[in-house]
Amino acid sequence: MPLPNTVNNLKNRPNExxxxxxxxxxxxxxxxxxxxxxFIFLKNLRQEQVVSGQAFEIPPENISTxxxxxxxxxxxxxxxxxxxxxxxxx
Numbered sequence: 001m002p003l004p005n006t007v008n009n010l011k012n013r014p015n016e017x018x019x020x021x022x023x024x025x026x027x028x029x030x031x032x033x034x035x036x037x038x039f040i041f042l043k044n045l046r047q048e049q050v051v052s053g054q055a056f057e058i059p060p061e062n063i064s065t066x067x068x069x070x071x072x073x074x075x076x077x078x079x080x081x082x083x084x085x086x087x088x089x090x
Contacts, residue, residue, distance in 0.1 A: 010018055 010021060
């Protein structure tokens, strides 16, 4: 098998070579873990969007414009403005 032969060959090599192999192996493990995590995360995210049907959206029927209109009308009244935002009387 190539793995035991590689390990035996590394025993006779300098520390720099051993360190390079260790860093490369650790990097490969980290990359595999990140790819696996991303796959699972995106899969779960996609399933949640399908279940809710409206990912990151607010349904229009839940939005009330009443406070906005009241604020607009009270501002116009305090500034003595007409419906077009122009000073009254012009």
